[in-house]
Amino acid sequence: MGLIQRIIEEEGIATVSVSLNLAITKKVKPPRALYPGFGLGHPLGEAHNPDLQLRVLRDALSLLEMDLAPGSVVVRSYPRSV
Amino acid sequence: MSTFKKFKDQTLAKVYAKLPSLLDLYAQRADLMVNDAAPLTPLTRPLRTCRVALVTTAGLHLPQQEPFDMTDKNGDPSYREIPSSIGIEELTITHDYFPRADALADPNLVLPIEPLRRLALEGIIGSIAPRFFSFMGHILGEHLGTLARTTAPGVAAALKADEVDAVFLTPA
Numbered sequence A: 001m002g003l004i005q006r007i008i009e010e011e012g013i014a015t016v017s018v019s020l021n022l023a024i025t026k027k028v029k030p031p032r033a034l035y036p037g038f039g040l041g042h043p044l045g046e047a048h049n050p051d052l053q054l055r056v057l058r059d060a061l062s063l064l065e066m067d068l069a070p071g072s073v074v075v076r077s078y079p080r081s082v
Numbered sequence B: 001m002s003t004f005k006k007f008k009d010q011t012l013a014k015v016y017a018k019l020p021s022l023l024d025l026y027a028q029r030a031d032l033m034v035n036d037a038a039p040l041t042p043l044t045r046p047l048r049t050c051r052v053a054l055v056t057t058a059g060l061h062l063p064q065q066e067p068f069d070m071t072d073k074n075g076d077p078s079y080r081e082i083p084s085s086i087g088i089e090e091l092t093i094t095h096d097y098f099p100r101a102d103a104l105a106d107p108n109l110v111l112p113i114e115p116l117r118r119l120a121l122e123g124i125i126g127s128i129a130p131r132f133f134s135f136m137g138h139i140l141g142e143h144l145g146t147l148a149r150t151t152a153p154g155v156a157a158a159l160k161a162d163e164v165d166a167v168f169l170t171p172a
Helices: A002-010 A022-028 A050-065 B002-018 B021-027 B100-104 B114-122 B142-161
Strands: A015-018 A032-035 A070-073 B051-056 B080-083 B131-134 B165-172
Touching: A002 A015, A002 A022, A002 B051, A002 B142, A002 B165, A015 A050, A022 A032, A022 A070, A032 A050, A050 B114, A050 B165, B051 B114, B131 B142
Parallel strands: A015 A032, A015 B165, A032 A070, B051 B131, B051 B165
Antiparallel strands: B080 B131
């Protein structure tokens, strides 16, 4: 996914992604990423938890308006219902 | 793909999900693309006026679209266009390499269409792009070249044609 993100960014479109693993993301270096600490298959957190999904999406998009260095990964933690 | 290979990949996906630290071991693998620097395109306008698109590698598609090829051990570098106006319940997934039960139950978990609609209603973003794009992850070998030279640039060009300002991407 990082490769696709980099190619879109190189075409002149701002991008942000969710990282599921810090070590992988730091190697692939997408332009901007949010690491919310969720597991495989769960980039937005939990199924049927629209408030959590909205928060993760809003936080990720907010990185687009921050003055971040290329390749930044922002770590945030989120409460879970289980 | 052999039944054994498929069983092995699905089992590994379950193990990675249960033990996230094992993903760190995967990250050490030599075939992972490693970059020293990242490209950066600054947003040229406030997010509240931006047209936003979603791109995922979760292998989502509509039932009437051709499923991703799960028989090729190097994966399938093609993509599916998802109209942004669809109902979230219309989506299905062909991609065995991650625990997908929750994403099948609620595709917003990997392609947050409904959260994005809420952000548009609330004025946090300007508008939603007419189409989203879905790949499968786990692309290896020669297919990485197809992805890098053909299909990913194809999606980038389509996003430009749709006058998209910002893209949110999700792995699975």
